[in-house]
Amino acid sequence: MRQLQWDAMTAEIRERTATPRRKAATRRDLSGLARRSCRAAGAAFYLIADTAPGSASGALRILVSNWSFDTIEDVGAGAIGRLLESPVSTFPGTAPSAWHPLTLAAMLASDDVARLCRHDHQEMFLLKLPAGKGRFVALVSATTTGRVDTQQLARAQMALCHMLSGLENEKAASGELLSERERECLLWVSEGKTADEVSLILNVSSNTVNSYVAHAIHKLSAKNRAMAIATAIRRGII
Numbered sequence: 240m241r242q243l244q245w246d247a248m249t250a251e252i253r254e255r256t257a258t259p260r261r262k263a264a265t266r267r268d269l270s271g272l273a274r275r276s277c278r279a280a281g282a283a284f285y286l287i288a289d290t291a292p293g294s295a296s297g298a299l300r301i302l303v304s305n306w307s308f309d310t311i312e313d314v315g316a317g318a319i320g321r322l323l324e325s326p327v328s329t330f331p332g333t334a335p336s337a338w339h340p341l342t343l344a345a346m347l348a349s350d351d352v353a354r355l356c357r358h359d360h361q362e363m364f365l366l367k368l369p370a371g372k373g374r375f376v377a378l379v380s381a382t383t384t385g386r387v388d389t390q391q392l393a394r395a396q397m398a399l400c401h402m403l404s405g406l407e408n409e410k411a412a413s414g415e416l417l418s419e420r421e422r423e424c425l426l427w428v429s430e431g432k433t434a435d436e437v438s439l440i441l442n443v444s445s446n447t448v449n450s451y452v453a454h455a456i457h458k459l460s461a462k463n464r465a466m467a468i469a470t471a472i473r474r475g476i477i
Contacts, residue, residue, distance in 0.1 A: 264402045264403075264405030264406045265406070265472075265475050265476070265477060266302060266303055266406070266426055266477055267472070267477065268402060268405075268406075269287065269302060269303050269399070269402055269403065269406060270303040270305075272395075272398060272399060272402055273285040273287060273303055273305075273377070273399065274305065276379075276391075276392075276395030276398065276399065277305075277379060277395075279388075279391050279395065280379070280387050280388045280389075280391040280392040280395060281381065281386045281387050281388050281391075282364075282379045282380060282381045282386075282387050282392070283359070283380065283381055283382050284304075284305055284306060284360060284378075284379070284380045284381075285303070285304065285305055285377060285378070285379050285380075286301060286303075286304040286305075286306055286319070286377070286378040287301070287302045287303050287304065287368070287375060287376070287377045287378075287399070288300055288301050288302060288319075288320075288323050288375065288376055288378075289302060289373065289374070289375055290323055290324060290374050290375065290376050291372075291373060291374045299316040299317075299319055299320045299323075299440075299441075299442060300423070300441070301440055301441075302375070307358075308432070308436045308439070309358075310358040311439060311440060312439055313354050313357070313358065314351065314354045314355060314358070315351070315354075316439075316440075316442055318347055318348075318351040318354070319378075321346065321347060322343075322346060322347060322363075322365070322378065323365070323376045323378060324376075325346045325365065327346070327365055328365040328366060328367045328376055329364075329365065329366055329367065329396075330367050330369070331366075331367070331368075331369070331393075331396050331397050331400055332393075333393075334389055334393065335364045335366060335387075335389050335392045335393055335396070336364070337362050337363070337364060337384070337387065337389075338362070338363045338364070338365065339361070339362055339363075339384060340352050340355070340356050340361070343355070343363070355380075359382040360380040360382075361380070361381060361382055361383055361384055362380060362381045362383070362384045362385070362386070362387065363378060363379070363380040363381075364377075364378075364379045364380070364387065364389075364392060365377075365378055366378075366379065366392070366396045366399075368396065368399050368400050368403055369400060370400055370401075370403035370404040370406070371404050373403060375403055377396070377399060379392065416458060416459075416474075416476065417454075417455050417458055417459075417471070417476060418451075418454075420441070420443075420451050421451045421452070421454050421455040421458070422455070422471075422476060422477060423441060423451075424437055424441070424448050424451040424452050424455065425451075425452060425455045425467060425468060425471055425476075425477055426471075426477040427440060427441075428452055428464060428468065429468040429471075429472070429477060434448045434449050434452075452464060452467075455467055455471070459471060
């Protein structure tokens with residue numbers, strides 16, 4: 240009997256060790272999923288932000304986005320934040336609702352709506368992305384109306400929720416080697432953003448951005464930004 244129990248336990252251990260552990264999600268994974276999801280659903284732009292109360296001292300905290308620097312600067316963090324925090328976001332399991340310039344006028348000033356249209360955001364979808372204790376919202380938009388496949392978008396919403404849960408777990412498992420601000424600044428720098436561009440995205444000064452990056456370089460025992468970015472990617476921090 241003991242031999243049978245031992246054999247069963249040994250087989251279970253072998254099975255567990257033979258199965259590779261799932262790699263923790265990173266923001267690069269999230270960006271890749273958002274990009275593929277937009278393509279599959281027929282959308283052009285995505286922006287995913289953390290909307291948890293008190294997040295980043297009330298500033299707009301963008302996790303991933305393919306919005307251009309000019310768009311973010313022109314529309315403004317305030318307008319984007321008001322749009323993300325509006326009560327019209329749809330929860331997973333609910334058919335995503337399209338919002339057009341005329342309907343957005345109830346939530347945004349006419350100038351804000353005009354700026355969105357000027358940058359080809361003609362149809363928008365606001366998707367709530369609950370993930371553990373996190374509160375996230377995805378803003379998905381298309382350059383023309385009626386183009387987005389809402390069924391594909393609903394499936395993408397579920398996939399994004401799942402990945403964000405992994406991202407939150409990765410953040411906890413990383414031991415907080417870098418602060419959230421240091422991680423954010425290093426991520427945007429790795430995407431080719433300048434200090435001025437990152438300062439606009441995070442609503443801080445460019446000197447503060449450079450300071451966060453310098454702290455990240457020191458904590459990662461790197462010689463320069465390129466080495467810090469490579470180390471952070473290898474460890475799954477960004």
